[in-house]
Amino acid sequence: MTTVDLSLPPALTQVSLHDAFWSPRLEANRACTLPALHDKLVEVGALDAFDLPEYAKRGITIPKNHQVTPQMWWDSDVAKWIEAASASLVTHPDAALDAQIDDAIARIAGAQQPDGYLNTYFTAIEPDKKLTNERDWHELYNAGHLIEAAVTHFQATGKTSLLDIMERYSRYLAGVYGPNPGQRPGYPGHQEIELALLRLYHATGRREHLDFARYFLDQRGQQPPYFETEALARGDNPQDFWAGTYEYMQAHQPVREQSQVVGHAVRAMYQYAAMADLAAADGDADLRAACERLWDDLTRHSLYLTGGLGPSASNEGMTRPYDLPNDTAYAETCAAVGLAFWARRMAALTGDAKYADVMERALYNNVLSGVSLSGDRFLYENPLESDGTHRRWAWHPCPCCPPNLARLLASLGEYVYAVSTQEVTVNLYAGSTLRADVGGQHLTLTQESAYPWRGDIHLSVELDAPATFTVRLRIPAWAQGATLSVNGEPQTVTPDQGYAVLTRGWRSGDRIDLTLPLLPRRTYAHPAVRQDAGLVALEYGPLVYCVEGVDQDADLHALSLARDSALSARFDPDLLGGVTVIEGEAVADAIGGYDLYTSSPPETRPAHLKAIPYAVWDNREPTPMRVWLRETAR
Amino acid sequence: MTTVDLSLPPALTQVSLHDAFWSPRLEANRACTLPALHDKLVEVGALDAFDLPEYAKRGITIPKNHQVTPQMWWDSDVAKWIEAASASLVTHPDAALDAQIDDAIARIAGAQQPDGYLNTYFTAIEPDKKLTNERDWHELYNAGHLIEAAVTHFQATGKTSLLDIMERYSRYLAGVYGPNPGQRPGYPGHQEIELALLRLYHATGRREHLDFARYFLDQRGQQPPYFETEALARGDNPQDFWAGTYEYMQAHQPVREQSQVVGHAVRAMYQYAAMADLAAADGDADLRAACERLWDDLTRHSLYLTGGLGPSASNEGMTRPYDLPNDTAYAETCAAVGLAFWARRMAALTGDAKYADVMERALYNNVLSGVSLSGDRFLYENPLESDGTHRRWAWHPCPCCPPNLARLLASLGEYVYAVSTQEVTVNLYAGSTLRADVGGQHLTLTQESAYPWRGDIHLSVELDAPATFTVRLRIPAWAQGATLSVNGEPQTVTPDQGYAVLTRGWRSGDRIDLTLPLLPRRTYAHPAVRQDAGLVALEYGPLVYCVEGVDQDADLHALSLARDSALSARFDPDLLGGVTVIEGEAVADAIGGYDLYTSSPPETRPAHLKAIPYAVWDNREPTPMRVWLRETAR
Numbered sequence A, B: 001m002t003t004v005d006l007s008l009p010p011a012l013t014q015v016s017l018h019d020a021f022w023s024p025r026l027e028a029n030r031a032c033t034l035p036a037l038h039d040k041l042v043e044v045g046a047l048d049a050f051d052l053p054e055y056a057k058r059g060i061t062i063p064k065n066h067q068v069t070p071q072m073w074w075d076s077d078v079a080k081w082i083e084a085a086s087a088s089l090v091t092h093p094d095a096a097l098d099a100q101i102d103d104a105i106a107r108i109a110g111a112q113q114p115d116g117y118l119n120t121y122f123t124a125i126e127p128d129k130k131l132t133n134e135r136d137w138h139e140l141y142n143a144g145h146l147i148e149a150a151v152t153h154f155q156a157t158g159k160t161s162l163l164d165i166m167e168r169y170s171r172y173l174a175g176v177y178g179p180n181p182g183q184r185p186g187y188p189g190h191q192e193i194e195l196a197l198l199r200l201y202h203a204t205g206r207r208e209h210l211d212f213a214r215y216f217l218d219q220r221g222q223q224p225p226y227f228e229t230e231a232l233a234r235g236d237n238p239q240d241f242w243a244g245t246y247e248y249m250q251a252h253q254p255v256r257e258q259s260q261v262v263g264h265a266v267r268a269m270y271q272y273a274a275m276a277d278l279a280a281a282d283g284d285a286d287l288r289a290a291c292e293r294l295w296d297d298l299t300r301h302s303l304y305l306t307g308g309l310g311p312s313a314s315n316e317g318m319t320r321p322y323d324l325p326n327d328t329a330y331a332e333t334c335a336a337v338g339l340a341f342w343a344r345r346m347a348a349l350t351g352d353a354k355y356a357d358v359m360e361r362a363l364y365n366n367v368l369s370g371v372s373l374s375g376d377r378f379l380y381e382n383p384l385e386s387d388g389t390h391r392r393w394a395w396h397p398c399p400c401c402p403p404n405l406a407r408l409l410a411s412l413g414e415y416v417y418a419v420s421t422q423e424v425t426v427n428l429y430a431g432s433t434l435r436a437d438v439g440g441q442h443l444t445l446t447q448e449s450a451y452p453w454r455g456d457i458h459l460s461v462e463l464d465a466p467a468t469f470t471v472r473l474r475i476p477a478w479a480q481g482a483t484l485s486v487n488g489e490p491q492t493v494t495p496d497q498g499y500a501v502l503t504r505g506w507r508s509g510d511r512i513d514l515t516l517p518l519l520p521r522r523t524y525a526h527p528a529v530r531q532d533a534g535l536v537a538l539e540y541g542p543l544v545y546c547v548e549g550v551d552q553d554a555d556l557h558a559l560s561l562a563r564d565s566a567l568s569a570r571f572d573p574d575l576l577g578g579v580t581v582i583e584g585e586a587v588a589d590a591i592g593g594y595d596l597y598t599s600s601p602p603e604t605r606p607a608h609l610k611a612i613p614y615a616v617w618d619n620r621e622p623t624p625m626r627v628w629l630r631e632t633a634r
Helices: A022-044 A049-055 A072-089 A095-111 A120-124 A140-157 A161-176 A195-203 A207-219 A226-234 A265-282 A285-301 A333-350 A352-371 A402-411 B022-044 B050-058 B074-091 B093-111 B121-124 B139-158 B161-178 B194-204 B207-219 B227-234 B265-282 B283-303 B331-352 B353-369 B403-409
Strands: A015-017 A415-420 A423-426 A432-438 A440-448 A458-465 A467-474 A483-486 A489-492 A499-506 A512-515 A520-525 A537-540 A543-548 A559-562 A567-572 A579-589 A604-613 A629-632 B015-017 B416-418 B423-426 B432-439 B441-449 B456-463 B467-474 B483-486 B489-491 B499-506 B513-514 B521-523 B535-540 B543-548 B559-562 B566-570 B577-590 B604-613 B629-631
Touching: A015 A022, A015 A567, A022 A402, A049 A072, A049 A095, A049 A120, A072 A095, A072 A120, A072 A140, A072 A402, A072 A423, A095 A161, A120 A458, A140 A161, A140 A195, A140 B015, A140 B521, A161 A207, A161 B283, A161 B416, A195 A207, A265 A333, A285 A333, A333 A352, A333 A402, A333 A415, A352 A402, A352 A467, A352 A543, A415 A432, A415 A543, A423 A432, A432 B535, A440 A467, A458 A467, A458 A489, A467 A512, A467 B432, A483 A499, A483 B121, A520 B467, A537 A579, A559 A604, A567 B441, A604 B050, B015 B022, B022 B559, B050 B093, B050 B121, B050 B207, B074 B093, B074 B139, B074 B403, B093 B139, B093 B161, B121 B489, B161 B194, B161 B207, B161 B483, B194 B265, B207 B265, B265 B283, B283 B331, B331 B353, B331 B403, B331 B416, B353 B403, B353 B467, B416 B432, B423 B432, B423 B441, B467 B513, B483 B499, B535 B577, B559 B604
Parallel strands: A423 A467, A559 A629, B423 B467, B559 B629
Antiparallel strands: A015 A432, A415 A423, A432 A440, A440 A458, A458 A512, A467 A499, A483 A489, A483 A512, A520 A537, A537 A543, A537 A629, A543 A604, A559 A579, A567 A579, A579 A604, B015 B432, B416 B423, B432 B441, B441 B456, B456 B513, B467 B499, B483 B489, B483 B513, B521 B535, B535 B543, B535 B629, B543 B604, B559 B577, B566 B577, B577 B604
């Protein structure tokens, strides 16, 4: 059933970015976020924690005065840092960083037990509880992140030091979990290892990893629930599950039968990403259909305009269709990162640009809002309205988001292009160079643009020899009236699944010019979304806009925009590192009088409205923010 | 400093109600709520708990198989039931109920310790912790409610059985708390005993109770904080206070210096009620000024339109000025009950109708919404918007609200009138008969009306002999164009502090006719209230209206009302026990299409809007509800 010519992301080494919009963010990620994360991992003891199992291995009790109390999720935080740092080495060779990574890997090697098991917490602190509670504890999740780190480290550096460790651990786990006598029919409480094993399969070509990922996905949601079996084995009452429902971790029904996005948002995204990847690798139509149903449910009912998801803090996840509160939106950064993972795989699986449209929406909005322009302040939750008290922080007791962001940004090239033997797909518009073998020749494709501020995009082709292949250029759904030319010759833009498709003989010096009309535009939510009723949002290209109090002369809730008022876009090089602002004339409720309630509607006055990209909110002093604005229909 | 002619509520025995609006609610209270509460108190063991101290007194360990585990606040729940049941006996003599009350009082007597101390929990369960944590535990609060019960029981039945017990306990407490050597400079964590002691003073004339109330009020907020002293005495770190701030219980500064309503809403209301009562009894101008400042702060910045207060669940209380979220409004029933307590005392203290206006607003809206029409289902929180999942319950682990409501409704006569030697003040319009000595004669004043559905109010005077005195009739602030006549002769309505004042010689057969124009009216919140921006509320007389989903042909958030559209009022005898509905033409966003976000504003269609009084929401099937409606400016 295997598809012959899978469309896959390029290797990290195949893409370099030189983009006015992204490069400063990637540079902040490299120069500020990565060292800041390493400092924090040292400071809290997450790196030192890998030395603890060494004591255990030697039968030494951990000294009482030892500073380190490992948290169950620390291994994953170190792993994500290794992944981000390794990816960064591709574009910025850095011997000191390379040495830091090698040091971390050496510690990880030291922590691996003779049987292959590898987890700091359950080796050092509660060895008797090892692999006894996959429902709540994070052993397989940690393993997954370490596997991803190993794959990226291998791809970035060619070193197999971490890859060997993790293949060994993976084989240990494949001995524990499986259908055979003496094995357990289990799967993780927090999905992650499934997509990691699929990456391990793509990197090594070894089908054992693919099969193990498939086993975990197929076991999920089977009866009787494994988490019940496991709870009974611990002597616990399965009814005492704190989350109350296996929907929390999408284990309420077999994954192929799932059609509603439920529960914890990050777990859902990681699961669906793995499902999409497996569907492509196996050519599995049922699994693909499940992915498409789930995608449809998410994007029709539960996705914030910013590409965020999971409105509720209580389950870090989903609630009901059309429930999209703005001020209390949880919309965890990791969930949007996970959506980008899933969307990229759906785009590759289906060849449909609607997935890349959402990927772009998540990346340019809810993902990017997760880190400050400076690279050292983070948002865990990404609400669409704030009274000015929701601020970025430097660290978090559960610091999953910053290194997740860091690894995504360091690997951004994988999102710009997708490559198969006969096709190059351009999913994002960003100044970059792709080197890939396509149509039997070595292609260097150079993209130049000032996107998302300007809509003219230029691609130039270099080839060792002329070759025939397809270039697919995504025409975003919002881009009405896009124009396209090859070597100055206009092409008809009739998108196929959202892509302009150029199949032809190419030769060095060929030039593609694409223009996406960029204008401020108004966006409305479905009338079933009660929180957005009567409100309008502003967008510009892939960017969702917001108003911040500091830019207005009225309270944000007092502002309203006439439906037909003019909006203008202006690039301000001095604002927030250089952004295009949207401006327009609005009206504001006048300052009220003495009484809390009156029989007179508020007087209004003219007001000037100035909106900035949501991606860069909360980068100045504390100030209220809103995405959805009151609209006067007139 | 004592004021000579205090305006006080009439005794319960002086007023009887026979009102189309209130009588069915009072009857449900008597015939359904009271027995339901008694059943629950028996079922959970709160009444049996009074037998536990008897074991302790005899040195008997509570049997292990004993069903009762007292809660710290149970004594107060029993007390509130006794208070409500006693008040009910005045209008409905009921030998069985009288016997139930006597039985409860006999148990309470049995629980009183030889030294006068009286608390089930700290006698039976944790005797070593008696009076060691007034900050968090509820001993003085429970004492206060038992004192209030004793006063009402005495006033309703003439019996002193509970009064004697509580005067004895009060004297025990006055020995513990005070300025003398060996006494503690303390005060309650949850205010209540202060207003109870003032009622005890009014009922008995004994100044010791007034002085004890004044001591508690004066100690509050003094330095060093008593709760710190007390915590240190327990061996606790005062910094470990779970609420984080003494603002939580209004103990952050001396009460005379307070000017902002902060913290737990019920505690605040009970404190302010006691302050107003003490200010009147003492003629204390400073205390009165503090009450007026606090009133001003509450009504200008933090009062819901429904007379509810305390937007936040986390502290069951206040947040910031103009922060009035509708869907997450805590607005505890008990807080509105407490506001009615305070408002009645402020009206008596100042003679200003603005206080009775707010008292009426609380009673007709947030108080009454707390109990179902059937009398056996309750709301603890009274939000101004619900998605249909916020429902009434039959009982609550902390069942403070139902008996609080029950005692208020059973004592409603105290809110209708206020009486001094030369004046009768009519604060509420409700069919009722007042018997009082005024102007040296025995007056029977009979009020007839169909208020709040109709605005014509008729009062007739019966006197043993002609007499000169003043009748003050509240002209609600919303009643523009009220007309008044005496014996058919028109009177000029020029309100003095909000009251039409009729001072004259009165004789039997005199008749007063007052007409308050009743029309549906639109109300707007101050532009600083972000949650109500662009929204309008509907009112009719004292009633705030809401829309329920079941009455509309569109989603509530999809409806909007044009600013100048006609509204009509119509009495529907078959709806919710007979209510006036407000109807009008609105527009509704049409049902949306497939996409969650679009570039087209929603189409609209005509819709019919039908609003019901907020007081009777959630008396049908589960359905969404909103008070504040979207408004189209033109």
